Amino acid sequence: MTATLTHDNVASAHRVSVPRGYRFELVKLVSQWRIRLLVLACWIVPALFVAAVSQQSTLPVDTLFGRWMHATGWAGPLVMLGFAGTWALPLLTSLVAGDVFASEDRLGTWRHLLVAVRSPRRIFAAKALASLTVILLLVAGLACSSAAGGVVAVGNQPLVGLDGHLLTSADAAGKVLLAWVCVLAPTLALAAIGLLGSVTLGRSPMGLLLPALVALAMQLAQMLPLPVAVRLALPGYAFIAWNGLFTSPAQLGPLLIGIVVSLAWAVTATTLAYLIFLRRDFTNPAYDGSERRAITTGLLPLVGLGAVTVAVVAGTTPSLGSGIEQDKVQQSVATAFAHLYRIQTEQLNRPDVTEAQLKATAACTKGGGQVAGQGPGNDWRCVVSWHLPDVEAAGTAIYQLDVTADGRFMADGDGPKEVNGYFLVRTPIGDAPNPLWQFDGNVELLSTTLKG
Structure with missing residues (x-):
């Protein structure tokens, strides 16, 4: 005992x-x-x-x-x-x-x-x-x-x-x-x-x-023109996909896929x-x-897991291309321009106008129209048109776009000066940064994603 x-x-x-x-x-x-x-x-x-x-x-x-x-x-x-x-x-x-x-x-x-x-x-x-x-x-x-x-x-x-x-x-x-x-x-x-x-x-x-x-290897891969399925299947994609939270509606599809892949x-x-x-x-x-x-x-x-995730993403989403297409770029630029135009309107104490009244559209080409309108590059050019209430003539503004492989773009205003050709606007209380001069945007890489 x-x-x-x-x-x-x-x-x-x-x-x-x-x-x-x-x-x-x-x-x-x-x-x-x-x-x-x-x-x-x-x-x-x-x-x-x-x-x-x-x-x-x-x-x-x-x-x-x-x-x-x-x-x-x-x-x-x-x-x-x-x-x-x-x-x-x-x-x-x-x-x-x-x-x-x-x-x-x-x-x-x-x-x-x-x-x-x-x-x-x-x-x-x-x-x-x-x-x-x-x-x-x-x-x-x-x-x-x-x-x-x-x-x-x-x-x-x-x-x-x-x-x-x-x-x-x-x-x-x-x-x-x-x-x-x-x-x-x-x-x-x-x-x-x-x-x-x-x-x-x-x-x-x-x-x-x-x-x-x-x-570092994943960051280099994200800079390459890879298919969206490969991009989403990398565990580091959620380090980028959080920017989809800051659009309306939120681009949740890529973010959720990135989180699930990372947890796997x-x-x-x-x-x-x-x-x-x-x-x-x-x-x-x-x-x-x-x-x-x-x-x-x-x-x-881990290599096998990567192959499986690529296959699953490719099989469940339309993601075999770059995800950057002409109609998506045009929609993103027009939407961002309409929202920012309202901010500029408030700065200048002009009568308020809604996005529906503006009816902003964008016509974008890549490489001067000599190449297909898809894929990343710094050779995108967009002409934005909009309408003001009780004004017959449409307004136009030109932007040069640099679109990266992950869907982010920076739009640089190229005139007219009173709209987007200068980094300051003259307001009743003094000069202020011009929201339409340069702005960042995001092209949704997936054609169909979860909205929220």
């Missing part, structure tokens, strides 16, 4: 639960000086950056919503979101998830950890949850800090959407928050790839760099990392990962 009780007490004493292991791993992470610096930077630097840029005379007009940073504080967090999706979030996931297992290999502490916890499964769960907590803390810092900096520096003003319609302050705040929530899905996918690289490649620095390299990659990569971790050799202190296992158990399943 005594021996049995003693044995049970020893076994119970050595058993470490997942919550206890999670707290231990979380303390280990936040005790690292580089993690502390990252947390401080994510909660302080974005506010200072947005506030400083918002006070500059020159704005980052080549960045989505950058041209509106003088007008509203809600443009700042969207500019920061574009930067985060391109650079910050891939690097953050690399530094946190890409190192959470490899650090034990460098320090040679696996045997001590196994003796303490006595379960590779609980070790994996604790480390994965701890890294996820830190990543969520960093993302929350980027979002909250940039929003606070913008609102404090510029104010809680309405925001102009990507189709020119005006969002109220409350609507803008809600959509900014939703956009940051949506990019959690591709961030989780990169974090899972980081876990996979950290488990598979051991002390190799490639494990640490894997999420950043994967994100996150689940698959995490599962692969878990299976490889359970099979690894903890008795060899010089273990540097298995290249063969990295290819057969890590890389090939």
